[in-house]
Amino acid sequence: MLKRRLECKEYFDGILAANNVILSKAITLVESTLDEDQLLAQKLIELILPHTSKSIRIGITGVPGVGKSTFIEAFGNFIIQEKNKKIAVLAVDPSSQLTKGSIMGDKTRMDLLSNNPKAFIRPSPSGKTLGGVNKTSRETILLCEAAGYEVILIETVGVGQAEIAVKSMVDFFLLLMLAGAGDELQGIKKGIIEMADLIAITKADGDNIKKARTAKVVYENALHFLSQSDNGWSPHVLTCSALQSEGIKQIWEEIEKFIGITNQNGAFNKNRNFQNLQWMHDSVKQNVEDNFYKNSNIKNVLSGIEDEVMNGNITSTQAAMKLLKIYKNEV
Amino acid sequence: MLKRRLECKEYFDGILAANNVILSKAITLVESTLDEDQLLAQKLIELILPHTSKSIRIGITGVPGVGKSTFIEAFGNFIIQEKNKKIAVLAVDPSSQLTKGSIMGDKTRMDLLSNNPKAFIRPSPSGKTLGGVNKTSRETILLCEAAGYEVILIETVGVGQAEIAVKSMVDFFLLLMLAGAGDELQGIKKGIIEMADLIAITKADGDNIKKARTAKVVYENALHFLSQSDNGWSPHVLTCSALQSEGIKQIWEEIEKFIGITNQNGAFNKNRNFQNLQWMHDSVKQNVEDNFYKNSNIKNVLSGIEDEVMNGNITSTQAAMKLLKIYKNEV
Numbered sequence A, B: 001m002l003k004r005r006l007e008c009k010e011y012f013d014g015i016l017a018a019n020n021v022i023l024s025k026a027i028t029l030v031e032s033t034l035d036e037d038q039l040l041a042q043k044l045i046e047l048i049l050p051h052t053s054k055s056i057r058i059g060i061t062g063v064p065g066v067g068k069s070t071f072i073e074a075f076g077n078f079i080i081q082e083k084n085k086k087i088a089v090l091a092v093d094p095s096s097q098l099t100k101g102s103i104m105g106d107k108t109r110m111d112l113l114s115n116n117p118k119a120f121i122r123p124s125p126s127g128k129t130l131g132g133v134n135k136t137s138r139e140t141i142l143l144c145e146a147a148g149y150e151v152i153l154i155e156t157v158g159v160g161q162a163e164i165a166v167k168s169m170v171d172f173f174l175l176l177m178l179a180g181a182g183d184e185l186q187g188i189k190k191g192i193i194e195m196a197d198l199i200a201i202t203k204a205d206g207d208n209i210k211k212a213r214t215a216k217v218v219y220e221n222a223l224h225f226l227s228q229s230d231n232g233w234s235p236h237v238l239t240c241s242a243l244q245s246e247g248i249k250q251i252w253e254e255i256e257k258f259i260g261i262t263n264q265n266g267a268f269n270k271n272r273n274f275q276n277l278q279w280m281h282d283s284v285k286q287n288v289e290d291n292f293y294k295n296s297n298i299k300n301v302l303s304g305i306e307d308e309v310m311n312g313n314i315t316s317t318q319a320a321m322k323l324l325k326i327y328k329n330e331v
Helices: A006-015 A020-031 A035-051 A066-081 A107-114 A130-146 A161-167 A189-197 A206-227 A248-264 A267-294 A297-309 A316-331 B008-015 B018-033 B034-049 B068-083 B107-116 B128-147 B162-168 B192-195 B206-224 B248-264 B267-294 B296-310 B318-331
Strands: A056-062 A087-092 A117-123 A151-159 A173-178 A197-200 A236-239 B056-062 B088-093 B117-121 B151-157 B172-180 B199-201 B234-237
Touching: A006 A020, A006 A130, A006 B206, A020 A066, A020 A117, A035 A130, A056 A066, A056 A161, A056 A236, A056 A248, A066 A107, A066 A151, A066 A197, A066 A248, A087 A130, A087 A161, A107 B008, A107 B162, A117 A130, A130 A151, A130 B018, A151 A161, A151 A267, A161 A173, A161 A189, A161 B107, A173 A189, A173 A206, A173 A248, A173 A267, A173 B107, A189 A206, A197 A206, A206 A236, A248 A267, A267 B199, A267 B267, A267 B296, A267 B318, A297 A316, A297 B107, A297 B267, A316 B034, A316 B267, B008 B018, B008 B034, B008 B128, B018 B034, B018 B117, B018 B128, B034 B128, B056 B068, B056 B162, B056 B248, B068 B088, B068 B107, B068 B151, B068 B199, B068 B248, B088 B128, B107 B117, B117 B128, B151 B162, B162 B172, B162 B192, B172 B192, B172 B206, B172 B248, B192 B206, B199 B206, B199 B248, B234 B248, B248 B267, B296 B318
Parallel strands: A056 A151, A056 A173, A087 A117, A087 A151, A173 A197, A197 A236, B056 B151, B056 B172, B088 B117, B088 B151, B172 B199, B199 B234
Antiparallel strands: none
């Protein structure tokens, strides 16, 4: 998968020296499904761990058409210029296992940002299951943090399972909404709105300003009916225009306010520790699964049993039980 | 979880006698996370297996607002009345793990159907992960088949991971779309359109007819650009009005045509066998995971290690490695 695998120390030194080429290669290593790559990746993650966790991790979601790329372009440039922070933009696209596409394959949609040396943009990994996206995204966050990126934006498209995965790895969850489309049409579900720490109505410019203000009131009312989160934070609704760079600063200020409050009441760290717990369980599950499929006796019989299922000779349950028996006798 | 657990034979006899009360109880058993319930559920599934697989399994998806319930009401009643077949309607809602809600909590949205003795409606299981929904939905399909339901409609909401899960358990995938909203606004991704065996534009009545016809042409063109599936079937686009019972018959005829073609060229069975293969792998994963967490040595140390992670004393990776080492030495 990798054209040339580097030594662990080369990755490590390169990342700590904020070398984006090496950072990219390290992410590719983490995303690789080859055993040797994974071994090396784990070693690298262990090494960089002490240099991680110092960033603000922000999830950004919204349906296609809401203007995510345009928003991230404006928001990212604001953070770099006004706050003098380095930012990384990562994408999580659960559907890529089908389409093999990437929501950010076209980096040119973020023209300014992708040419800014203080920004690092990484498209979504392709051909992964959600579990895989989950795992590699977390490790990609750590790699970016070790490379000195202080704000990590994790972009996700769609409305559902991917957002739950992203919520489990960020500090702050920003939901972008269109004015005038109605949340039904936008396919946004109550569960997603409940996850939001802030809702921003995009494209609040020109003829759209009035609609955006109405939507703001509607969503503010909707938020009132949702149960209060236990982190001491009440989500608000803002409007913004990436085109006219309006409302961008206010969104950042909300995030700073959120960090201030949750740092003071301990919710920030509590959330991160809880996420680490989830991560531990995910690692365990991934490992016991890997151990099963890497077992040599399983490897010997697997394709034969798969053929039997494909030919309809045995049921899936029978086949699973057969495999598990072989594994149990052998481990 | 269950108020009263029945004997395996009681479930079995009740299901084969098409007793809906017992069928409901059996589904609750399958959805239960209690060990004893799961053991019994597995035994029951093994018993009913020879009586399954004879239905047509149809996945139905579309964003909220597309009129899924109204469509299923009309479609289901058509199948019962005109085709004299018993139908079961199941719901898969991946977001319920957050909201604890159910997209079909309100059965009254399907008034006629829910009062028809030839129809069985089952809301989505709540509080499950996607993996769980996946597993229990497959087993619920089998239970309904054993109870004599000849058409199984699996309703899913949202756009993304849930559809991939549903696609992996149905013979035919029907995508409902709104006219005039544009697929961007509907949050429908290319990957979902690629999965569709048929697209139906809903609410093609009154002022909406012209818009629906335009949308039909747009989606037909879109389908042209997508890669041909290898099952010999070319997906079409139809319009329908559940309100005026128009286009419902045509949708059913498309499904019959699909079954005819894929039965003849072998794609129907090939797809089912492939789905069984996926199911086998899912069972294996679920089992190795369960075995880990049920191991007594793991049980003894787990909460202590979880505390250490929550207090930030060890990283998630270190904790996972510690647990895996304990497990390895013990198994």
